[in-house]
Amino acid sequence: MERTKIFLDENQMPKKWYNIQADLPKALPPVYSPRTLKQATLEELSVLFPMEILKQEVSQERWIDIPQEIRDIYAVWRPSPLYRALRLEKALKTPAKIYFKWEGISPAGSHKPNTAVPQAYYNMKEGTQTITTETGAGQWGSALSYATSLFDITCRVYMVRVSYEQKPYRRNLIHLWGAEVFPSPSNKTNAGRSILKDNPEHPGSLGIAISEAVEDAATHEDTKYSLGSVLNHVCMHQTVIGLESKEQLKMEEKYPDIVIGCVGGGSNFAGISFPFLHDKLKGNKKDLRVIAVEPHSCPTLTKGLYAFDYGDSTKLGPIAKMFTLGHDFIPPGIHAGGLRYHGASPIVSSLKDQNIIEAQAYHQTEVFEAAMLFAQTEGHVPAPETAHAIKSAIEEAKKCKQTGEEKVILFNASGHGHFDLKSYELFIHGKLTDYEYPADLVKQSLKKLPKIKED
C-alpha cells in the first residue's frame, strides 16, 4: 500500500532558513525611498522594522539560524505533513504522483504564522512594545495576532472596512488572540481621517490600510510595522515549508519534476519552491519546473511589467523592482483575496524575469472547480488562494495522462478554506464572476510608474 502521509519528527524540523539571495544569478536591484527617490537607507527603514529583520532583508548568507525559541513555537504545527494525493490521482486517472504540503494545520489555518512568529520574536528582542499591520480579509492579521500574543506584544491591525464588516470570523480570531482591530479608514491616523472627511462611508482598500499601519508605527514610540508577504525576509521565513518537503520526499525516494505555488505577494510560493530552486541554481536539477499560479484578474507575473514601482497605493512604502500592474491598480473582488496584490516579491519577480520560474493564470470559476474536486477526493477544503495551485497541479497531471509520464508534482496547500464556505456556496450556485485584467487596454494607458534612474 502506498503511504498517504509522510511525517517528520519534531527534531527533524529545519534549523536554518534558506536565503536564496546567496544563489541568485543576478543581485537584486536596490530598494528606493519614496520620498527622495534615492536608495533607501537602513536608518530610514529602521523606523518601521527591527534591525535584525532589516539585516535578514539584505543578507547574502545562504543559511540563517532559526532561534530555538522560534523552533519551539513552530513545533505547535511543524513539521507539517506531506500528503500524497492518491485519491485525486485516481480521479484524474493520471500516472503522475501528486504531493501536497499541508500548511492548513497551523493555528491561523495557513502558512502565515511561519513568518508572523519570527517577526514578533525579533521585535520582542529589540524592545518593541507594539506592532502595527494591515490586513485585507484577515488572514495575515489573525496570524500576526497569534504570534504577538506569544511574546506579550500589543498588536494593532488595520482591516479593510468592507472585510471588517462582512467577514466577522477572521476579525473575531484577531480579537480572540488579544489584538486590537480597526476598520480602515479609521480616525486613528491622519491618512484615515483625511479619507473619512471626504467620504465617511469609504469601503477602504489594502493601500489605505497599509498607510494607516505605517503612519501608526512611524509616529509612536516603540512601535514597529510588519508585513506578511512580498519582502525578502518574509519569503525566507517561509522556506521551512520547502525544506521539510524536500526531506519528506527524500523519505519516499522522490524528487519533484514540478513544484507549484500560488502567488499573491509571493511568500508561500517562495516557501515551497526556493529550497528546490537552490538545486536548480546550483545546476543540479536543470529540468525542474517551478510554476507560480495567479488569477487572470490580477495577473502580475503573466501580464505585468518588470519595473520599479511603489509597494502600496499610497506611495508610502519603498520602491522596488518587481512585476507590477501599477500601484494604483485595485484588483477586482475575487474570492481568493490573498492573491489580490498589484506587485510581487522582488525575488520572485527577478526569478520570473530570468525565466528560472514560469507563471500561469486561471479564472476564478475553473479554480473553484478544481477546489471542489480536491475537496471531494482528498477531503480537505482548500482556501480559494490555494485552489489556484491545485488547478495548476491538476492541469499538469492531466498532461501526464496524455504522455504517460510518471512525473512527481509537488504543490503547496497553503491554507484551509473553512472561512470561505460562502464563496463555495456562491460557486455551487453558479454565482461567481470571471474577472479578467484588460491587459491590452492597460498597455494603452500605462504611464504612471515612478521614474527611477538605476545607479
Added chain:
Amino acid sequence: MKTLGFLVNPISGMGGSVGLKGTDGLYEKALELGAEKISKKRAQVFFEYLGNTKDVKLLVPSGEMGEDLVKNKGFEYEVVYNFKGLSSREDTIKTVQEFKKRKVDLIIFCGGDGTARDICEVVSTEVPVIGMPAGVKMFSSVFAINPKAASEILKAFLEGNSRYKDSDVLDIDEESYRADKFKMKLYGYLKTPYIPNLVQDAKTLFEGQDEEMAKEGIAIFASEFMSDGSLYIVGAGSTTAKIAEVMGLKKTILGVDLIKDEKLVASDVNEKAILEHIKDEKSVKIIVSPIGAQGFVFGRGNQQLSSQVLRKVGKENIIIIATPQKLENTPFLLVDTGDDELDNQLSGKTLVVCGYRMAQRKEIRKD
C-alpha cells in the same frame, strides 16, 4: 413616515402586440382578454409580501389604477388623482405629476415599458422608482424580477438599506414599429433602488460602492486608454456619458457621439454621419454599454451603430463597458444587428470593462 406614490397601469401586459397604440376597440378587448388581471394580480401579490407596513402613507390614483388595490388593506392612503373612463397615458402622467408635487419619497408602479416611459417623462431621476413587471416584454431595466423582489427592495428602502442605480427606460420606437421593424429606443433614465448583493463579492473593495463610483472607475480608465489617437464612436447611455464628463466634454446621454484626442468631434450622430466621419480615419474604435434589462450591446436603443458601421470598424475595435451592478443581472449579453452573419461574428466570450483596469469575461449571444 415615508410617503409612497403607487400606481397600476391596468391595461399593461399587451405590450408589443396590441399595446399602447391600439384602437379603442382593441383597448377594451385587451381589458377583456385579461390584461387587467396581470397587473392587478401582480400588485396584489406585492402587497401580500409587503404585509402590514405601518409607517408609510400611500398616495394613489382612483379606482383600478390604485385605490382598489390598497383600500381595506390596513394602509393609510390618499387618492390624489381621479380618472374617468379608461385609463390612458395622460392619466399616468397626471398622477405622477401629483406625486411629484407632493414630494413622495418613492414611486412604485405596476406596468410595462410604456408606463416606465411615462413616469420617466415626469420625474426622470429626481424620485426613486420601483417597477413591478406586468408585461410580456420588459426591456427597460427598472423592473424588479417579480413582486416579491419588489417588496424586498421596498422594505430595504424603508430601512435605509438600499442603494441606487440608473436604470434605462426603453420602449418600442414607434416609427420603426410602423415600418414593421422591431427596434427599441432609449428614452431616458429612472433612479431605482436596489439591494446590493453583499455576498457576491465579499472580499472586494467595490461591492460596497454605488454604481456611480463604478461608473467613475470605468470612465477614468477609458479616458486613459482613449488618448491613443483613435476616433472613438461612443454609444448611448449614462455609463458612456460619464467618460465624456471625466474628459470635461458634453455628451448627449441618449445619442451617439464621436470623440478624438479628448475632443468632441460630433454630437448625436446618425448612421450616415458616422460613416462619413470614419471614412478617412486611420483608427476607429467603438465604446458601447449594454442597454436594457436583457443587456443588448447592439440592436436595441442604438440603431445608429448599424451593421455597416460595425463591419467597417471591425469586431476587434469594439470595447464594451458596463458597471458590475448592471452585469450582475445579465448572465450574458445580446446582439441583434439584423445582420445574421455579423451577429455570429460578434457572438462568443468577450471582455467587458467593468471598473478601473478591470474587466469581466462575458458571453455574447444572438437574440
